[in-house]
Amino acid sequence: MNGLLKPLAPVLACCGLLLAWQLASLGLKNDSFPTALESLRAIPPILTDKESLINILASLRRMAIGFGLALAFSIPLGLLMGRSRATAAFFNPLLMLIYPVPKAALMPIIMLWLGVGDISKTLVIFLGVSLPVIYHSFEGAKAVEEKMLWSGAAMGLSPGERLLRIVLPAALPEILTGCRTGLVLALITMVTSEMIARQSGAGNILFNALDMGQYDTVFAMIIIVGAMGICLDAAFEIVRRWLVRWSEPQFDMPLSFS
Amino acid sequence: MGVTPIRPGQLAGVSLGRRAATPIIEIEHVSQVFKTSSRRDHTALSDISLTVGEGAFVSILGPSGCGKSTLLYIVGGFVSPTSGTAKMKGKPITGPGPDRGPVFQEFALFPWKSVLGNVMYGPLQQGMKPAKAEALARTLLAMVGLTGFEKFYPKELSGGMKQRVALARTLAYGPEVLLMDEPFGALDAHTRTRLQNDLLEIWERDRKTVLFVTHSVEEAVFLSDKVVMMSRSPGRIREVIDIDLPRPRRREELLLDPNYQRYIVEIERMFDASGDNELPS
Incomplete structure (x- = not known):
């Protein structure tokens, strides 16, 4: 691809998608499938409505807390598992058990225990983010070169210092790959948790609109959530690249959100 | 003889x-x-x-x-x-x-640290003042012929240069x-x-x-x-x-x-x- 086309490619892809949507919608003439233009027109009213903004910000706040707590818990656990066989032997079966369960499926039980408020939703986000982050931290810590740790030991670093000052930075590129997957999962679990426990949030707006047959608002919310995903991912990617600017170049995913 | x-x-x-x-x-x-x-x-x-x-x-x-x-x-x-x-x-x-200071075939440098940071690592760990550790690291890097590469990351160096850094890093903590x-x-x-x-x-x-x-x-x-x-x-x-x-x-x-x-x-x-x-x- 030549130099001019490359940065424009994502924009062109979006325009193409919108055009296909517009044509399909015009062709199908279905009430529950508004055209792209109608949906786009429904975005400004949502973003200027105070109530909606409070909802969206509440979602983002829960997502940030869930994501942050998940990182604080999962990175140390993953690193320990990667460096200690006993820790890995203990936690691996538990994680394998939890892994295939859709985290949103736990929502009704969690709601039963903890209510429909922020705690339940944040917990679901926490669960959704934790697993990929644990897994990638584990893999990253496992792959740390033994000789690097030996070099640190010869300089007088204690086992704890080696975990913090050698394993953590050496595994950072892999950890951040997990965090990136975790960020997208945080967004997904955020919306699904609000679908099940309607009370506030972006998901609440979306599903209320669906109940009331306001399909342009439904699609507008889908676009807003999608745009939030792209922006968060792009911002995270900038941070990630800066943090691992020292690492050997790995293959870049053509799409930043995966 | x-x-x-x-x-x-x-x-x-x-x-x-x-x-x-x-x-x-x-x-x-x-x-x-x-x-x-x-x-x-x-x-x-x-x-x-x-x-x-x-x-x-x-x-x-x-x-x-x-x-x-x-x-x-x-x-x-x-x-x-x-x-x-x-x-x-x-x-x-x-x-x-x-x-006892090891130097490995695999270099085992810390890739997230610059050349200077790698060589300073041991002295700093031993409680040397940063300014003194830096002066020592610069002297050792000059000795192994790497003056001018202090700010480079290991990934930017050739194999021979990496091993020079590894030698300087080990010599730095005085084994x-x-x-x-x-x-x-x-x-x-x-x-x-x-x-x-x-x-x-x-x-x-x-x-x-x-x-x-x-x-x-x-x-x-x-x-x-x-x-x-x-x-x-x-x-x-x-x-x-x-x-x-x-x-x-x-x-x-x-x-x-x-x-x-x-x-x-x-x-x-x-x-x-x-x-x-x-x-x-």
């Missing part, structure tokens, strides 16, 4: 180092047995005894799989022997310590013994030769004790005071050979020196006779 005959040492319990030098490393009846999945244990090292005198440059030479690196890791405290003891200055080695594990094994022939020359020049200046693992006969003869020849299955010391060549050594002089050539030919012949099918090159 005339043509000196090669004097093979005893099989075990030989004393190495400069004449009457105080022993710094003592390896006593060390054996290392690895459990393998087939339940047949693999004896990597069998009853090794060796004493290295302070300030000696000693090479451990042997075919791959003779346990020469394992022996070095035991001295480093990275691996515990199955039986026997290794001592550093009379004290049994129980773990790694800054008195009494350098443990070099095939340090030039991953480098091309030209780079390897240059690093050998530079290492020799640095060593001849301050005469730190060096334990140097290699599978290259030429490298061992060129650098060392003593060459410890090992054989494998199980790993044993076969022969210890004094390399009685004048110092400072210059490669271009040595290559024309019949004594140097003789050492190489003799050692290669010994390997041939031993029936170790994989010859050290």
Whole structure:
């Protein structure tokens, strides 16, 4: 691809998608499938409505807390598992058990225990983010070169210092790959948790609109959530690249959100 | 110095180092047995005894799989022997310590640290003031010929440059013994030769004790005071050979020196006779 086309490619892809949507919608003439233009027109009213903004910000706040707590818990656990066989032997079966369960499926039980408020939703986000982050931290810590740790030991670093000052930075590129997957999962679990426990949030707006047959608002919310995903991912990617600017170049995913 | 005959040492319990030098490393009846999945244990090292005198440059030479690196890791405290003891200055080695500095074939630099950061790491860990550690690191980097590369990350360096940084990083925390594990094994022939020359020049200046693992006969003869020849299955010391060549050594002089050539030919012949099918090159 030549130099001019490359940065424009994502924009062109979006325009193409919108055009296909517009044509399909015009062709199908279905009430529950508004055209792209109608949906786009429904975005400004949502973003200027105070109530909606409070909802969206509440979602983002829960997502940030869930994501942050998940990182604080999962990175140390993953690193320990990667460096200690006993820790890995203990936690691996538990994680394998939890892994295939859709985290949103736990929502009704969690709601039963903890209510429909922020705690339940944040917990679901926490669960959704934790697993990929644990897994990638584990893999990253496992792959740390033994000789690097030996070099640190010869300089007088204690086992704890080696975990913090050698394993953590050496595994950072892999950890951040997990965090990136975790960020997208945080967004997904955020919306699904609000679908099940309607009370506030972006998901609440979306599903209320669906109940009331306001399909342009439904699609507008889908676009807003999608745009939030792209922006968060792009911002995270900038941070990630800066943090691992020292690492050997790995293959870049053509799409930043995966 | 005339043509000196090669004097093979005893099989075990030989004393190495400069004449009457105080022993710094003592390896006593060390054996290392690895459990393998087939339940047949693999004896990597069998009853090794060796004493290295302070300030000696000693090479451990042997075919791959003779346990020469394992022996070095035991001295480093990275691996515990199955039986026997290794001592550093009379004290049994129980773990790694800054008195023994490793340099690995894989470089093992910290990739997230700059060249300067890597070399400063050990001194800072030991509580040296940052300004002083930086000055020391800059001096060492100049010594290994890397002035101007302080801000580079390891990924931006060639293999030879990485190994120069690794050497400076280890020298920075002032180990009494350098443990070099095939340090030039991953480098091309030209780079390897240059690093050998530079290492020799640095060593001849301050005469730190060096334990140097290699599978290259030429490298061992060129650098060392003593060459410890090992054989494998199980790993044993076969022969210890004094390399009685004048110092400072210059490669271009040595290559024309019949004594140097003789050492190489003799050692290669010994390997041939031993029936170790994989010859050290």
